[in-house]
Every structure is written in structure tokens, then in C-alpha cells.
Amino acid sequence: MRMAFRTVWYGLLVACLACAWSAPSAAAHVAHADSLDGGAQEAEGAEAQGVSASSEEVLDGAGSEAEGGETPSTGWFDTEHTPTAVATLLFGAILLFFIRSARSGKPLFIRRIAGLEAVDEAVGRATEMGRPILYSPGLDPMEEVATVASINILGQVARKAGEYETRLIMPNRDPIVMTVAQEVVREALTQVGRPDLYNADDIYYTTQSQFGYAAAVCGTMMRERPATNFFIGHFYAESLILAETGNATGAIQIAGTDSDSQLPFFICACDYTLIGEELYAGSVYLSREPLLLGALKGQDVAKAVLLVVLIAGAILAFFGIDIGPYLG
Amino acid sequence: MWEQAGIVVGALVTLAIFSLLYKDNPLYRFAESLLVGVSAGYYLVQYCFSAIYRKFYIPVIGEGDLWLLPGGILGLLILLRLSRRVQWMSRYAIAFYVAAWSGYLIPSVLQERILIQIRSTFPPSLAEASIWAVLGSLFLLVGVVSILVYFFFSAEHRGALGRISQVGITFLMVGFGASFGYTVMGRVSLLIGRFQYLFQDLPQALSF
């Protein structure tokens, strides 16, 4: 496995370098981009030719000064997509490098995420008040990234609940998510030595209907008066009904979603909200799973590269040097 | 005749759903259950026509294009999910579906959602653009950079990084404010549609 992994990684790296160095048509690409812009350079663009340009030349913007020769024969490689090809290979290589580092046990740092630091406090409060915790995994099925992240966070919340001997209630909209959640909670409670606290009836299926689910969760909030509500996963229009009811019952609310249109309601009605990517990072932050950790780190490095390109590109653009066409 | 009757029926079921606003009641639950059944039936018919008849029966049986046969086989494998013993075989179909999607997602997302977005954030040249255009694009640049810093998880947000990410969260909040405004707008429009039905379409149909 390790061998195969290494081969793929080195392969990607070599392919990436090869692609960047021998990109036969950086100039032709510029020509294409210019003609798309419809600017005065159209004529130049039509004359632009396939001159081999090294990656340094590309970054210097020298490739735009194309000269001589004829339009490159496209061959088997669609030269129009050279920048995307380079980006794909580079990103793949970065990602695999960090996944490998994480697997080999190298410690990787992740910053503190406020909403998750509060989990302890929130569970502790429920214990003090002798009230349960409510956890909603959102509406999406198991294969969605947000639901996977939610289930990861659920495991950690369940551990804390076990340590503090607090009851965890979880109404579900999807039967598969429900079975996975039951397993995760049972395992978490067993790990902290409290398998006796597990009650399958507390992690139950309600209904597929969106509003039926919202009504069921709100009913539970009104009846059981949980001290802490977790709304973590992908939510739709029901988010505002849930957040409003939880707010009215006076519970501490921790929300996390990658659904842009629902975030305003969570931000205003909840005490802590994990915004978009923070939700994915949050699940890594709590679970410390090497594979997820490595991937997150890889994405961060890619983000750093993009930031450098963005700032350098902006400075060059101020002085009239446009590196835009090299970005696809 | 059927058209008028339909509009009256439509108005009645509309009122049944609106009755939830007062409180949950059997009428609403009846309407909701009917909606689930009727829509599932409607969808099933469309799925069968488009997936089985048009994408499989016509090309494979009708035109003898055997290249489309594997699609049907993979589709049958999906049905094996219903049996616990051979459920594992459906993994081939799921792996096919998810991996194919991933395959064309990678380059297209990198190009359209990342590279082009970065490119479009570059400001115009100082020499060519007006001062307002340059200031506007600078503002945009600061926003995008600070938000990317906010979503950077590999370093603690202290010092300069902390201050930049604070700027990022400020931009995010204004963005969410805009989303909130538009969300309200969307929801209100949906209600307007229903009221137009009740106050304009219905009287028109009845006055016939």
C-alpha cells in the first residue's frame, strides 16, 4: 500500500514538473485568452504562435510576446487546459504529500475553533441543570460531506456526554444516518467506559418530510427542554424554525453548516456557529484522524499558494502586467 | 370544466396546508401525506420514462447500441442493495457513479471555481482604470484575501494573522447579511404567488 502510494505521489510530481516545463502552448493559450477578452490585442492573438515557454517565462509574462511559427497542432493534449492540468497535478501532489506525512505520525497543528472549545462548557451546563443534550445532524443523507463531518463531531460530543453522564437525544431524518449515529454513540460511550448509558431509543427516526422533521425536533425541544442544542450538518429552510425554537427555550446552541443561505439564522440565533469550511475542519479538529488531518493541511497549503498568487498577481496587475491568462 | 374544478381543488389544498399556521391538525397531515404520495408517483413515472425507456430501451433494444448495455447492468447492480446477501455488488455501481463524478469535477472546479475566481480578483492597471475602479477592486482583493486567511487552519489566529482574519469575518458577516435580505425576499415572493392564486386566479375561475 505504502509503495503504491509513493509511486502515485512521485508520478504526480514528475508529471506536474513535466507539464509545467514543456507546456507547448503557453503562448497560444495567451492568444486564446486575449481573443476572448475581445480587446485590441485580437490581431496579436491571431498571430500568436506555439512557442515553448518555461514556467519562469510564464510567470514573467514573457510568454505573451509570441513570435514566429504556426498555430500549434493540438495533438492528443488539449493545450487550452494547460494551466488547469498544472493546477490539478500540483494540488494532487500537495494533498498526497501531507496525507502521507500525517499517516507517518508527524504531528500537524490545527488552530483552536471557538465553537468546539465550547463543547465542554455546553455539556457541563447540561449536566449541572440535569437536562439532556439535543443533536441534529441536518437533513442530508450519509454520503454528503457535511453529514460525515457531523457524525465525526457527534462521536466526540457523545464521549463528553458519557464522561459527564448526560443524556443525548438525536432525532433523525434519514434512516441510514440514524443507524450510523447509533453505532458511533455506542462506540463512544464504550470507549469512555459507560456502555450502560447507551439507549438506542434516544437516537430515533422521525420522518422524511422536511417540515415533519422540524416539527418533531421542535416538539422534543419544548418537551425535554434540552440545555444544549447542536445543529451540525447541512440544513435547509427548517434551520430558522429550529434555531428560533431553541433560542426561545433558552438552550445554549452550537450550530455548524455549509449552507450559505441558512448561516444568517444560525449566526443570529445560536451562541456559536461553525461557518462553511470550519465545519469540515471542526470534525478533523475533534477527531484527529490522520487522513482527514493530512488532507486539511494539504488544502491549507494550497490556500497559501493561492494567496501568494493572488497578492503577487495583484501587485503585477497594478503595474499593467496581467498574469490572468496563465490561470486558465 | 375540469380546469375550473382544478383551481377550486388547488385552493382547497392550499388552505389545508396554510392551516398549519394555526396549529398542527389532521387536515394538514392528510394534505402532507397526499403530497408525498402524489409527488412520488409523478416522479416515478418520469424516472421510468427517461432512465429506462429513453436512455436504455430505445438505444439498446431499439437501435442495438451495445455500448449502452453496461449502464443497464450497473443499474441492475444498484437494485441489489435491496438484498442483504449480495448487497456488496452494488458497490461497483456506487463506485462507478461517485468516481465518474469526481473525475470530471476535479479539473472543472479547479478551473471555474478557483483559477478563474483568483484571476478575476486581480485589480486593473493603475495607468488605465479610474481611481474608483482601482479602489473598488482593492477593496474586493482585501476581502478575498482576508477571508482565505480566516479559513486558514494551520496557524493560530494571533497577531497580524488574527487581525486579518477579523477583517475576513467582517466581510463574511456583511455577505451573510446580504444572503439574509435575499432569503427574506425569496420567501415573501413564494407567499405572493400563493395569494395571487387565491385572490386573482380563483375568483377568475369562479366568475366563469
Add this chain to the structure above:
Amino acid sequence: MVTQSGQGEQMGAGEQQDARQGPGQKTPRWTHEMLMNMDRRFIFVVIAIAVAAPLIFPLNLPVRSSREAEAYFNEMEKLQPGDEIIFSFDYEPDTMAELDPMSVATLRHAFRKDVRVLAQTTYAGGVGIAERILRQVAQEYDKVYGEDYVFFGYNPDYSATILRMGESIRSNYPTDHYHAPTDGIPLMKGVDCYDDIELLVTVTASALAEYWIIWAGGKYKQRIIAGNTAIQAVLIYPYYQAGQLAGFLGGLKGAAEYEKLIGVSGAGLLGMDAQSVAHLAIVCFIILGNIGFLIQKSRTKQTGGPRDSRQGG
């Protein structure tokens, strides 16, 4: 499997007091308590009146068109008689109120200019909507099915559909929605992929506009305009600024702007008064609630009560 359905539960909990008020805190005076805890049914009634009254007694407020809507209009206006467009009804009945006016107005504009329309939907629930609107607008302009427009119906898997149409529309749809072989449809003569299509219009309630941009626009360089629900519209600004989307309409207001531009009044323009008054009502409620909240906050400070630990983010 334990099933607990939501029978008999009420949504929301408007009548509940905020349980966080400290136990030692005195009950505040009725003024700000009332401002903060209005009965939700009172709010419902006010909203219902705010929407219904302007529909019955129109105010005829003037509608100003936005730059995005003008861009959408200009893209349609540029089309020549005989040009082909793809029109995708990417929505279901739940968002009909916002999107139907856009579909109707766009088709009116297209048929008025003798542009030929290849219609389809990526939602099974969009079939009924598309058939109704196509029938209605085609009748208005005496358009003939098969010559001036064609309907392919629903196709499963939107992403594969979008990509497949870039290669061959004919292979993607061996027949139209009414079982007629695509090859035999007069309109389809010489038309087979995005290269033969002048413009692609998607009217959508979901992220479909984004997917058309990523796949049809990115891979096949198809020119695209989109009609969006308000909720989606706010998300596609980056694509519009980057030039990946040539124009768009946002929500019922977008539909109204477009109706005004083409000069044919429809449900969009008729709904704008109600939209205005309802927004005003909601803003008033938010302001009243916050006045109550600020009074309470200042009193809590004076009496040294517990601080609210909430954070914005």
C-alpha cells in the same frame, strides 16, 4: 427502528420567554416585554395583510431595473430570428412563484423575436411546469411544436446531462418528451451540440446555474444567462463579475425588472407592491424587537444582572 413522528407538536415556540433571564431579575415593564415577545400569530396576521392588501389595492410603485437584469435582457435582445437557444426549466413547483414569471417572460421575448427554443428540465417535477408554460406562451405567439420549439422533458443526472449535451443533444435525447425520434424533428436539422446553440438559459432554484457555468460554460464555452431564486442569486455574483455568466435575474424582483424591459407585464410586476410592503413590515418587526432588546439590555446593565454570553460568529 423507533419512530417518533411530529404528531401534535407545534412548530416554533413564540410564546416562550427567554429562559436565560436570571432568576433574580425583576420582570421588566410591559412596554419592552411586549416589544420583545409579540405573539407569533399576530406577526403572521400582519404579514398576511401586508402581502394581500397590495394585491387587492395596487400601489403601482415604479420598478427600476438592475444592471444584471439589463445584461440578461441584452443577451436575449442580441439574438436573431432563427437562432436556437436551450431553455432549461430547472425547478419544481415549490419555487414556481418566483421563477414562473421569468420563464414566461423569457419565452415571450424569444418567441417575439422568432428565436427557436429547445426546452428541457433537469427536475422530474419541472416537466409539468414546462409543459404548461410552453403551451401557454406558444399559443400566444402561434408557434408550432417541432418547428419553433421542442420539449425534451426530464433527463436523470443533471451533471451528465449538461456534459452529454455538449457532445450530442441527439444522443442525449434519442426522442423528445412525446416519443418522437429527435432526428425527425424539423427544428433539430443542423443542431446537435452547444456549438450550434446561441445562448443557454437556465431558470433555477438550486445550484444548477453554477453547474451549467462549470460544465457547459467551462468545458464547452457556452454562453449562459440565468434566472435565479433570490436565495441563489446572491451566490452567483462572483460568476457574473468574472464574466462566466452573461447576465442574471434575481428573484421575483428580477422577473419584474425583465418584464418591464420587454414591456409585457406579468406576475413579477404585479407582485412588487406586495413585496415592498411585506419587506417593510418585516423590517419594522426587527426594529421593534431590537428596541425592546436594547431597553432590556440597558436595564440589565443598571441592575447588574447577568451578561449575555452570546457571540456573533
Add this chain to the structure above:
Amino acid sequence: MKRTGPVVFGFLIGMLMLIQYFTQVPWIDDRYNNVLDWKQVVFGITLILGVVSLFLHHWKKIERKTGGWGYSVVTIAGLLFMIAAALIFGREEGPYPWMFDHVQAPMQSTMFALLAFYVASASYRAFRVRSFHAALLLTAGVIVMLGRVPLGEMMGFHIGEHYFSLGTISTLILDYPNLAAKRGVMIGVGLGMTATAIKIILGIERTYLGKGA
């Protein structure tokens, strides 16, 4: 066979689709078209499977007479009626489109129209200026809400000789801070999507294959 097979199969298909993006080889193009067609069939059948599970779920409820089973009868009756209507009278006319136009469409749209009431009530109750960020969100929200409708476009104020309408201010909000926010999130989420897709193709991420894969 049960675990590695699907992963290897997925790798091959994923790589084909990825490579196709960058190449112009007719054989690869043809297979790419095949995969797209197969994918549509597989997806269509998955949807059919969804309706079957819905039927089974309600059928079990009726069989066991669990709470509210009467409503399950209504659901199943609706489902069977639509299928029968399409088989007997066809999809183009008769009860099948009638039920869509006059029962399904009004109900589905009313279901969402309820949200207008909830959004008003929730905004009133939840949107309080608890912090600087909440105030910022709220202010931007209110300006956009008013600035995007005709009534708000008529409101505004003068600074010196310049007139600023709420419409203009909301356009500025949408064009700059909102655009930056959406773009920042878009780039981040884009990286996340791409990373997940790469992990799926290389078989590192297998959660989607279900337990034990």
C-alpha cells in the same frame, strides 16, 4: 473482490473522466460519452429505488399499524393512483397532469410559502444586536431587504449634493463585500470539493461505499 474491486473500478473510471478533460483522443471521447450515458441510467434507477423504499416504509407502517398509519394509506393511495393514471390515460393528458397541476403543484408551493411567515417570525425573534458582528449582519440584511424592492429604492438620503438611495447602497454591498465573501467561501469550498474528489479516485476516501468498505 468485495472491497478492492469497486475501488479499482472507480479509479479507472475516475481517471478516464479526468484525463478526458485534457485530451482530444477520439477513443477516449467515445468512452467518455458512454460513461455519461451509463451514469444517467444508474442515477435514474437509484431514484426509482428511492420511491420503492418510500413505498416499503409506508407499507410496513400500515402492516404494523404504528401511530398515524392512516396517513401512510393516503400516501400509498396517492402513489398508486398516479402510476395507474399514467398507465391508463398516458402522461400527456387525463388525471396524471391534472393531479400535478391542481394538487401537487399548489400544495408543494404552499408548503414553501409557509416559510414567509416563519422567516418573519424568526427574524423578529432571533435577529437582535447582541454583538458587533450580529449588528453588521443585521444592518446589511435590512439595507439589502429594503434596497432591492421598489419602495426601498425610493428611500435615501443626501450627503451634500450627492443623493444615496438605499438601492444604490444595496448594490454596493452586493458588488463588493458580498462578492468578496462569496468568492472567498467559494474558493475554500472548491478546494475542499477537489480534495475529496482526488481522495475518492485514489481510493483513500471510501466512506461513500458504506460500512466495512
